[in-house]
Amino acid sequence: xxTIILTVVLAVVVVGLSIVVVKTVAAPKRVxxxxxxxxxxxxxxxAKLAKQIIAKDPKNYQAHYYLGKAYLADNxxxxxxxxxKNINENALFNETLPEVQFRKEFASLLMKFNQKExxxxxxxxxxxxDPNDADVFFNAGKISEQMNRKDLALGFYKKCVHLSPKNxxxxxxxxxxLFQSKQIQEAKKELDLAIRLNPETYSCYYYIxxxxxxxxxxxxxxxxxxKAQRDSEYKQKALIERATCFMMANRVDNALIDLQRAIELxxxxxxxxxMYARYFLAACYEKTRKIQKAIExxxxxxxxxxxxxxxxxxxxxxxxxxxNDCLKDFLTCSDPExxxxxxxxxxxxxxxxxxxxxxxxxGCQLMCVEAASDDWRxxxxxxxxxxxxxxxxxxxxxxxxxxxxxxxxxxxxKAYFFTSSAFTRTAVNFAENRPIELVxxxxxxxxxxxxxx
Numbered sequence: 001x002x003t004i005i006l007t008v009v010l011a012v013v014v015v016g017l018s019i020v021v022v023k024t025v026a027a028p029k030r031v032x033x034x035x036x037x038x039x040x041x042x043x044x045x046x047a048k049l050a051k052q053i054i055a056k057d058p059k060n061y062q063a064h065y066y067l068g069k070a071y072l073a074d075n076x077x078x079x080x081x082x083x084x085k086n087i088n089e090n091a092l093f094n095e096t097l098p099e100v101q102f103r104k105e106f107a108s109l110l111m112k113f114n115q116k117e118x119x120x121x122x123x124x125x126x127x128x129x130d131p132n133d134a135d136v137f138f139n140a141g142k143i144s145e146q147m148n149r150k151d152l153a154l155g156f157y158k159k160c161v162h163l164s165p166k167n168x169x170x171x172x173x174x175x176x177x178l179f180q181s182k183q184i185q186e187a188k189k190e191l192d193l194a195i196r197l198n199p200e201t202y203s204c205y206y207y208i209x210x211x212x213x214x215x216x217x218x219x220x221x222x223x224x225x226x227k228a229q230r231d232s233e234y235k236q237k238a239l240i241e242r243a244t245c246f247m248m249a250n251r252v253d254n255a256l257i258d259l260q261r262a263i264e265l266x267x268x269x270x271x272x273x274x275m276y277a278r279y280f281l282a283a284c285y286e287k288t289r290k291i292q293k294a295i296e297x298x299x300x301x302x303x304x305x306x307x308x309x310x311x312x313x314x315x316x317x318x319x320x321x322x323x324n325d326c327l328k329d330f331l332t333c334s335d336p337e338x339x340x341x342x343x344x345x346x347x348x349x350x351x352x353x354x355x356x357x358x359x360x361x362x363g364c365q366l367m368c369v370e371a372a373s374d375d376w377r378x379x380x381x382x383x384x385x386x387x388x389x390x391x392x393x394x395x396x397x398x399x400x401x402x403x404x405x406x407x408x409x410x411x412x413x414k415a416y417f418f419t420s421s422a423f424t425r426t427a428v429n430f431a432e433n434r435p436i437e438l439v440x441x442x443x444x445x446x447x448x449x450x451x452x453x
Contacts, residue, residue, distance in 0.1 A: 031096075034066040038073060046070040061091035065102065072109070081109050100130050107139065116143050134164035141173060150177050168198035179207045187211070202231035206238050218245045236265045240277050252284050259284065275301050275308055282314070286392045289332050291321060317392075317421075326448035327441075331390050331420055339364055342388045342418075345451040347371060350416070352384055362391035365403075367410065382413040389419040395438075397427040404436050418444050 030053055037046035050067035053060055068083030084106045093099035107122035123140035130136060141156030154177050160170040175190035188211060191204040209224030222245050228238035243258035262277040263269075278297045285294035295318055298311045306312060321328045330341055342364055343354040352368035365388070369381040385407040389395060400417060407415035415436040422440050423431075431438050439447070 031060070031062050031066065034063065034070070038066065038069060041073075043070045043074040047074070059090070061087050062097050064091075065097055069105075072105075077109065077112055081113060084109055100126065103129070104136075111143065116147050119143055120147070132163060134160045134167060134170070137163065138167065138170050138173075141170070145173070145177065150181065153177060166197050168194045168201045171197065172201050172204050175204060176207060179210070184211060200230075202228055203234050206231070206234045206241070209238070209241060213241065213245055213248075218249050221245050236262050236271070236273050236277070239265070240273060240280065243277075243280055247280065247284065252288055256281065256284050269300075270304070275304060279309060279311070286314075289390065291318060291328070291331050294318075295321070320445070324445060326452055327420065327445050330444075330448055335359055335364075338388075338390075341448070341451075342366060342386070345418075345447055346386055348451040348453075349447040350384075350386075352386070354386075360387070363387065363389040365406075367412075383411060385410060385412045385415040387415070387417045389417065389421075391419075392421055394422045394424045395419050395427050396424050397430040400427050400430055400436065400438070404434060407436070418447075420444060 030049065034046045034050050034053075037043075037049065047067055047070040050063045050070060053063040054067065057063070064083050064087050068080045068087070071077070071080035071083065084102075087097075087102065088106060091097060093102065103122050103126050107119045107126070110116075110119035110122065120140060120143045123136055123143065126133070126136045127140060137156045137160040141153040141160065144150075144153035144156060154174065157170050157174045157177070161167055161174070164170065171190050172194035175187050175194060178187035178190060187207065191208055194201045194204050205224045206228035209221045209228060212218075212221035212224055222242055225238040225242035225245070228241075229235045231238075239258045239262040243255040243262070246252070246255035246258065259277050259281040263274055263281070266274040278301050282294040282297035282301075285291070285297070295315065298314050301308050301311050302315060321331070330338070333341065339357050339359070343357060343366065346352045346354055346366055346368050350368075351371050352366075353371040354366040354368050356367040358365050366386040368384045368386055370384075385403065387403045389399075395417065400423075403415055403417055413435070416439060417431075417436060418439040420441050423438050428438065
């Protein structure tokens, strides 16, 4: 009887061991089969086999790993991330499940889901496990930069170029950070080096353009921004910057073209750079007296961000245009019509007759005499100089000085300066106790209304 029991027990043990041995031998073969399926591009079949293995052995993390890779290959990134997180929390890494390769893939996946802290943690681990891989330090720098930890990013990028001196992207990244921290000479050196290493590092031209623009080399800046547009990430920014160069050079028509293109690049219309493009576009329209178009762009910006620059103030400044046709005509009419409006105002509101009318930058200038009655026609008439200004910017004292000097040279009794905007404090202070009267927007509106009656 004892012999029979022992025989049965021994048989059970043998069978059990056989099953274990079969599983031990068979499982790796089945996992290898998943690998083959992935190489053949049969992602769904690979995932199906991996799930079967995991159903029988939930702790087979090699199967979990290949399941995650199958999800990645099939663009099912969320499911892949779940598998990788499970592996990261539970797996013991070995030759069949290499830790370095896994962490590189895991860090990249975390970045896809904007989990920057976790991704940076993975790259920090990798920097110790694979300290000679320059790409590890470059990626760590990129994440640190996105997290606004510029000093940390700079350290990683410098480690990258130490390991890989000809890494153009790393030199470019160092140049960007140095540019942002106002280390101009060092930044230019890194940017120039990046371009020498790889002439197609077009993003560098954007920052070189900014440097040239700051130094007032507008021609050089425009050329740099031309090249920067070849980088899709910087194309919109480069167009906007090139447009501002044209604005500084008073080439408003060129600026308008670039700004329209920059806006069209953003199909959703929600990019923050698009708001800057609209803001500068509105400034161009304002400068060319297409006020209604300027208002349309300010209103679009205002809907997205009520606190964007001085947009609210601009809309408030021009709200009268909707109800005040006189001011609207003054600001938007053609140059010949503008001269007639100004001569009519001088005659009807000030009783001054224009003897000479000349167009000036942002307006016109009239040389006038008193429109006296016939009883006084034989007497010498006093001369007056009138300057009309329809630029949106407040009038500076330097312009007032210029007009007053012209009035004195022409032996004028008095000068008047009319503006549709306002005067700076220095301009007002300068005009005090001098023979020039400053007429700002509010009074100008009343005079235009009176002149139309």
